[in-house]
Structures are given as structure tokens and as C-alpha cells.
Amino acid sequence: MTTAAQTSREALQQTVNLAEIEALGRAALDQNALEYYVSGANDEVTLRENRDGFARLKLRPRMLVDVSNVDTRTTLLGLPVDMPIAVAPSAFHGLAHTDAELGTARGAAALGTVMTLSTFSNTPIEAVAQAALSRPGKGGFWFQLYLYRQREISAEVVHRAEAAGARALVLTVDAPFLGRREPNERNRFTLPPHLGVPNAGTRQELAGVETATGSQLVNYFQGLVDKTVTWNDLAWLRGVTSLPIVLKGILTAEDAELAAQHGCHVWVSNHGGRQLDTAISAIEALPEVVDAVAGRTEVYLDGGVNRGTDVLKALAFGAQGVFLGRAALWGLAAGGEAGVAHTLNLLNEELRLAMALCGKVTVAELGRDLIRR
């Protein structure tokens, strides 16, 4: 007799692209979780543009190159990874699967890449670290941070992440306030009571937050996160950690220049279209950011990455790596660790094929000559 678990494992293994994994992931979620994962801000123009921006870019492939051995290995902040594809931070993996962030961390580690853990995870930093570091010499984890009004809470999570083995701190800079994801407001998104927020919620429990006026997350976040943060506050962060700092949410050459001046790496992102609607798509913002930092820092990108050719285009514009937000969540919802691993593997195989068909065998060879401007 086949069990439901076997059937869903088989369905997962039969998927041939990320859209099919997304369909399985969506089917596994209730309305509260699904709306939280899919939503973008307001009219979701930026959410759509992230995908459309990639599709508009056309490739200029080269022929008659020996492509019998394509190698997708690279480094992220000096850490060797098997692919230039990693996992972006997203809150509440417990909504997707009972293994929550442990499933994501194991899936990323199995494929030899990095997971970025959100401050708002349902699993404590230390347990996720253990799962992420379960393959010695592979993978690793970065920790994402919001700066709180109560700086001692931020300092405490930074110290915990550093002690647990995080290789970078990712400070999210595009969310002094949360964007209005209207379905979550309308239907009053709530975290189910069995899920905690063990990194951030020690002193202010999400469970106690008022939901009568809209999304519980928004009300929680507004009370916790410091809206006065400026470039001057980076000195405070430097004072509490020796880890590299990555600024996530940069979209302009001006801010990229300031990031480089402050010794920070740059993560091009519009938060998956969840913050400022009609903001520029991630892939369209990437070239000016790469030009502005001019090799002083690493540059990463997230937003709309769903195909190997998307990864290739971001690398061709100068990104060191790309990160998956929703795609990793769909993998997790569709099959836990195996779903995340399958997602990463499929995308990397698509990248490998796209590189071969472009006449490129290493990621270092991917340059702007590949893209028609």
C-alpha cells in the first residue's frame, strides 16, 4: 500500500521545473500561509516585474566551445559553494512544513550551499546552525537581522548567531515599516499558536499581539523595529560583531556607493516585491549597483529567480550569487528537506545547461557580453 507521504515524494520527484514544485507547494498550504507567502505590496507591480525583468533580457550565446565540463562552483564571501544559488531569509518556515527551518537548512547543506536564516524564524538559531553546518566543508549559514528599538535584543541575536557559526550578518535595510500586503491585512494574517519566534520574541511574544486591526505580523513588527536607523548606525553594528555585514535591499548606485564606503557587501533586492510597490525590479537595478561598487564589495541579488537563465543573467551582470525567497519556500512546502534540495538541484542543472548553451564553462566567464542591451 502506498502512503500519502510516498505519493507526495513521488509527485515531487516527477517535477521538472520550479513552477511545478510551486504548484505542489501551494497545494500543501492553508489560505493563511499561502497568502503570506505569495503576497506582494499593493498592486504587486514590482512582484511581477522581478520575473518580467529577467524575461525581457535576451542572451547572446557563443558557439563551438568545448562545454563537456561545466562547473558551477564558486564562493560566497570566501566560502566555497557548489552553486551560485543560495537561500534568502524568509520568516516562518513552520507555516510550510513541520521541519520548518531545519528542513531548509538541511536541503541547502545537502546541495553544498548557504542558507540565510531570518530573525523571524520558528526555530532557534542554534538548531538551524547545527543543521546548516551538518556537511563539513559545505554550505554554511548567514543570519538576517532587523535593528530593534531595544538594541540589546539585536546585540543578543547577533552574538548568538556569531557563536553558532554564522558567516555573515545580513542587515535588511528596505523595511523600516512593512509594506502593505493587502490580502494579509484583509484576512488578518496570524501565526498559528503552535509556532514561536524564538530569536526575536523572547521579550515580546507575537502571540500576545493584537490582530483585530489587520496583519498580526505588521503590528508586531511596527512595535519592535527601529525606524530611525541610518548609515550612522552601522558603526554600532560593527561594534558588536566581527562578521562581514551585507546590506539587503539596495536598489541604487547611490546607496551602493555608500555601502561600499561603509565596508558593507551589497544585496540587491526589493524584498520580493513586498515593500515599495513599483520599485525597480532587482535585475534592472543590478548593473548600476555592480558598476558603483566597482569590485570593492561582493554583490548578490534576489527577486524573481526561477530559471537557470535568470541565474546566468544575474551572474553575467556581476552578481556573485543569487538567492531564492519563495522558490525555497515552495520546495519546503512540497517536500521538506527533499523539496528544498530538489529545487536547488533543478535550478542548478538548468544553470549548467544554460552555461553550456552559451559556450561558458565556469561562472567566472559569465560577463555582460552575454546580454543584449
Ligand SMILES: Cc1cc2nc3c(=O)[nH]c(=O)nc-3n(C[C@H](O)[C@H](O)[C@H](O)COP(=O)(O)O)c2cc1C
Ligand atoms: C514569505 C516571505 C517572508 C520573508 N521574510 C523575510 C524576512 O524575514 N527578512 C528579510 O530580510 N526578507 C524576507 N523576505 C524577502 C526575501 O528575503 C527575498 O528578498 C524575496 O523573497 C526574494 O524574492 P523571491 O521570493 O521572488 O525570490 C521574505 C519573503 C517572503 C516571500
